[in-house]
Amino acid sequence: MPIFRQLFDTTSSTYTYLLGDAAAGEAVLIDPVFEHVQRDTALLRELGLRLVATLDTHVHADHVTAAWLLQQRTGSRILLAGAATAVNVDRPLQHGDRIAFGSRHLEVRATPGHTSGCLTYVLDDHSRAFTGDALLIRGCGRTDFQQGSPQRLFRSVRTQILSLPDDCLLYPGHDYRGVTVTSVREEKRFNPRLGGDVDEADFCGYMDHLGLPHPKLMDIAVPANMRCGQPDGHGAPAPEPGWAPLVYTFGGIWEIQPQTLLERARELQLVDVREPSEFTGVLGHIAGARLAPMAQLADHLSALDPQRPVVAVCRSGARSAQATVLLRKAGFTQVANLAGGMLRWNAEALPVVGAAAD
Known part of the structure; x- marks a missing residue:
């Protein structure tokens, strides 16, 4: 067989x-x-x-x-x-x-x-x-x-x-x-x-x-x-990162799964790009996350260590996907997006800080 x-x-x-x-x-x-x-x-x-x-x-x-x-x-x-x-x-x-x-x-x-x-x-x-x-x-x-x-x-x-x-x-x-x-x-x-x-x-x-x-x-x-899955305008795919098991999306974004992030959170820098009201709102935020709203992300880059991996977080994963692009353009090479954002994090009943924990 x-x-x-x-x-x-x-x-x-x-x-x-x-x-x-x-x-x-x-x-x-x-x-x-x-x-x-x-x-x-x-x-x-x-x-x-x-x-x-x-x-x-x-x-x-x-x-x-x-x-x-x-x-x-x-x-x-x-x-x-x-x-x-x-x-x-x-x-x-x-x-x-x-x-x-x-x-x-x-x-x-x-x-x-x-x-x-x-x-x-x-x-x-x-x-x-x-x-x-x-x-x-x-x-x-x-x-x-x-x-x-x-x-x-x-x-x-x-x-x-x-x-x-x-x-x-x-x-x-x-x-x-x-x-x-x-x-x-x-x-x-x-x-x-x-x-x-x-x-x-x-x-x-x-x-x-x-x-x-x-x-x-x-x-x-x-x-x-019709191109057998070749991304439009892309050449060879980016090499696989070695710092965590990540998934490469068709849009060219590396994503980390919520459970993997929970297990490795202490090794990573978490950047939450939502607005302050969302950070403390119903979905809460992940312990240790740094609030850096998308409009102000550039102002927070100097506080990040370029030698350590960075994970961007938002409500659904859309804004944070764009944040990973901006981080890469700024010279950060170890960057990933939280798949599904805080919506999925909460759906999987993972720990949060803030209103959702009440």
Whole structure:
């Protein structure tokens, strides 16, 4: 059996899948997420695997792929449907192609309909298939943008996915309820859109009247994913900081998670860039934080030690992200933003000073 791990991004409810051949030490990642590069490369390192390729099931509209960033850091190849017409792709995939990792391989099946460039990856023994958004657990991806088509999706799912053996496990690109896996047998019987006696007319009538809003990140994610996740105008990514486990965002900001900050607070300089009324307001502030409102941040720089890491804090993480940019321009090289700001800090019930502690 190949090494198999199912990974999750809570922001977009995206599943990333790692498949590896232990004997050969080779692996592939399906649908990697930009913000989880450190997590994924750490897992590969711990499992003794070399990443040979990243495989996206389609051009995503709700998150940015990590394909380009992983290529920069590991030398992996970028594989994506040729029909997607994206740039930076090392191998444009076609229906019937095979993707090898060690002695194992994935079979490429074209499953357009959610987008024109959707692919399903089927493990060589037909025991598992990775369906992206073409087929979700008891559902399917929408068909109203990116050259989507309910007619094409119905035919794709019926001929390329539900034609697999009944006991083949199906792993979707997303699930919003915490369900992790289904099977061909289950979806043929219980999928309300595509299973049972539903015909093409039934399906198209349903899909044409969903009336869903566009994904919130669509205007950022789609252009970025047409570059396979390469930030616009960016060259090679910044080297990973060694002073704390940080996450690099697509916007080019290093972020520290609240629990990590709590554990390392004594080693760091905390700069809270909110207004004084917010600092002592309902959300309180983190013990040891220095109040330096954004408009006055430049006046506080002389009080900071440029040799020690600095973490910027605000209500939601937006103002403090800008503060990290200003700090870097001022010559501070070890800078991070508190992910989610004081809203997330309070949501995780971490200790505060001020009104919220009352």
